[in-house]
Structure formats: C-alpha cells, structure tokens
Amino acid sequence: MSAENKVREEIVRLSKSLFDRGFSVGSAGNISAAVEDGILMTPTNSCLGFLDPARISKLDRNGNHISGDRPSKEVFLHQAFYETRPQTGAVVHLHSTFATAVSCLSDTDPDDCIPPLTPYVVMRVGKVRLxxxxxxxxxxxxxxxxxxxxxxxxxxxxxxxxxxAGRDIASTVYAAEELEETAKLLVLLRNAPTRLLSPENVAELKAVFGGY
Structure with missing residues (x-):
C-alpha cells in the first residue's frame, strides 16, 4: 500500500471513530492530512462516519482541487494552518458539543478560551484563541x-x-478529543470554585514535553 493510501485509510478509520463516539454528527466537521505532493481532505457534505478512501478530495499545496470529490467548503482554514505552521501534518475541525458550547458563551476569554484545567490540555493543545x-x-x-x-x-x-492542527492525523485527532473533554470539564465546573494549573505548572509542562 502506498504512503498516500495509508493516510487515506487512517483518515477513514479515525473519522469513523470520532463519528461513532459523537464528536461529529450528520455531515458536520472536516479533516485534512498532508501527503508528499498535496493535501487530502474530507469532501464537502460528507459524513465522517461513512467515508470512502478513494473519494477523499486531493488538493495541491496551493489549494487547487486535483482529484476525488469536491473538498470541504472550509478548505481555507485548513490551508491557513499548513501555510503558517510548517510542522502541520493534519487539521481537524469538529462541531463537538462542549467545545462549541464554550465558543457560544459571551464571557469566554478570547485570548485563552480553554484554561489549563489539566496537564494534558497544555501538553496536547496549548493556548486556544477564540x-x-x-x-x-x-x-x-x-x-x-x-x-x-x-x-x-x-x-x-x-x-x-x-x-x-498537529504533526500527524492521529495526534491531531487526539488533541481535538482532549480539547473537547477539557471544554466539557469547563462547562461542568462553571460557577464552581475551580483550581487551575499555575503559570509555573504550565511552564514546567512546556519545558518537559514541548509545545504545539
């Protein structure tokens, strides 16, 4: 199996996992992954639970559609991550319930909308902008x-x-899941006295595990 076909199969496998566990519903969400000569992306109006690897869209690095079904209409946000973060190997966009809920709250801090509740959101996601x-x-x-x-x-x-955005499809999916679970904690703890990791805790995590 070629390297590109392996990535296609990985997109299908992980997309179905996200769909089956409720991180995506209907035709919501889109996923892309870099390959040697371009970018693979889930097609527009496709369901993450029922993708066909042969029909996944392929674009060149300039965003031009090469083959497969027509790509997601949100190709622009994917392409921007690839252009501005050279280490990006995949991008995952979901409409997951709790992260979307946080994005709707009027008092969400736009500069740091997912505070450091756990070490894993620091390690796998980093500071999140609204x-x-x-x-x-x-x-x-x-x-x-x-x-x-x-x-x-x-x-x-x-x-x-x-x-x-992340280094590869698997770690990016895991980071998206971690973001959603932390958003869930944030909603569950709303209006309760909450202990966050200190700036020193965050700095230690970044020093030991690096950052995204």
Missing part, C-alpha cells in the same frame, strides 16, 4: 488564522466549533 464569527466557508476564516502567525495550534470559531 476567533470572531464568520459564516461557514467564508475565506476570512483563513485570513484570521494567518493573522495568528502560527502561534496557536488550536482555535475556537465563535458559535461554530474547534479547529486543531
């Missing part, structure tokens, strides 16, 4: 991510959902 609402598929999504200058591996799109 980006202003624009309609799905609007090219301004890509512009807003480019304006971050590659400083963040994860964002919340206001009233829309999370987007996470």
């Amino acid at each position: 980006l202003p609402y624009v309609r799905p598929g609007d090219e301004r999504m890509g512009e807003m991510i480019r304006e971050l200058g590659g400083r963040h591996a994860a964002v919340l799109l206001a009233n829309h959902g999370p987007v996470v």
Whole structure:
C-alpha cells in the first residue's frame, strides 16, 4: 500500500471513530492530512462516519482541487494552518458539543478560551484563541488564522466549533478529543470554585514535553 493510501485509510478509520463516539454528527466537521505532493481532505457534505478512501478530495499545496470529490467548503482554514505552521501534518475541525458550547458563551476569554484545567490540555493543545464569527466557508476564516502567525495550534470559531492542527492525523485527532473533554470539564465546573494549573505548572509542562 502506498504512503498516500495509508493516510487515506487512517483518515477513514479515525473519522469513523470520532463519528461513532459523537464528536461529529450528520455531515458536520472536516479533516485534512498532508501527503508528499498535496493535501487530502474530507469532501464537502460528507459524513465522517461513512467515508470512502478513494473519494477523499486531493488538493495541491496551493489549494487547487486535483482529484476525488469536491473538498470541504472550509478548505481555507485548513490551508491557513499548513501555510503558517510548517510542522502541520493534519487539521481537524469538529462541531463537538462542549467545545462549541464554550465558543457560544459571551464571557469566554478570547485570548485563552480553554484554561489549563489539566496537564494534558497544555501538553496536547496549548493556548486556544477564540476567533470572531464568520459564516461557514467564508475565506476570512483563513485570513484570521494567518493573522495568528502560527502561534496557536488550536482555535475556537465563535458559535461554530474547534479547529486543531498537529504533526500527524492521529495526534491531531487526539488533541481535538482532549480539547473537547477539557471544554466539557469547563462547562461542568462553571460557577464552581475551580483550581487551575499555575503559570509555573504550565511552564514546567512546556519545558518537559514541548509545545504545539
């Protein structure tokens, strides 16, 4: 099996896992992964639970559609991560329930919308920015991510959902899951006295495990 076909199969396997566990519903969400000569992306209006590896969209590095079904309309936000974070090997965009809920709360801190409740959100996700609402598929999504200058591996799109970039498809899916679980904790702990990791705790984690 070629390297590209292995990535196609991995996208299908992990997408189905996300769908089966409720991280994605209907045709919501999209996933992409870098290959040697371009980017593979889930097609527009496709369901993450029922992907066909042969029909996954393929684009060149400039975002031009090469083969497969038509790519997700949110190709712009994926491409922006690949352009601004050279280490990016995959991008996962979900409409997962609790991360989307946090993106809808009016008192969410736009500069740090997923606080350091656990070491794992620090290690796998990093500081998360909240980006202003624009309609799905609007090219301004890509512009807003480019304006971050590659400083963040994860964002919340206001009233829309999370987007996470990572080194490869598996670690990016795991990071998206970690973000969702931390958002769930954040909602469950809302209005309760909460202990966060200290700046020193966060610095130690970044020193030992690196950052995204």
